[in-house]
Amino acid sequence: MNDELQGKRFRRSDDNRFLAGVCGGIADYLGVDANIVRLVFVALTLLGFSGVFVYILAWLIMPGEHEQHSLLEQIIRNFQGKPSRD
Template sequence: MNENYQSKRFRRSGTDRYLAGVCGGIAEFLKVDSNLVRLVLVVLTFFGFSGVFVYILAWLVMPAANEQRSMLEQIIRNFQGKPSEN
């Protein structure tokens, strides 16, 4: 694949992470500081926005930096009885 295509995909960060690397991955995609993304998530959570739910959903949908498939896709493949290849 083209290197520009790979760099423009949402992926969880492998290096800039506290929990699952979701905020770090979003920050890398948007080319902003990851602490800014974390701050926005916390502020939205305090104002009634379900930041925890969004974070968990993003964790399931976004593949890790070194993987091809997301956790949700691997769970679905396992449920269907298909091998969960990377």
């Protein structure tokens, strides 16, 4: 694994966000411009792939930049009746 990527985690960006910060977080992780990642999502959507579905899925499973747990984990814990972990 590349030394630059070790220790990094996928996180939604708080600073570089347009909707939910998914593209900004992916761009920060990969070290590329967020607009390139956004264009890839748009291209995938226009070419018939599930760009929107992948974006929503990433939004659910990627925790925010300053959060410990993802939105999906919080939803599952609430559904199970367990207290949310902060």
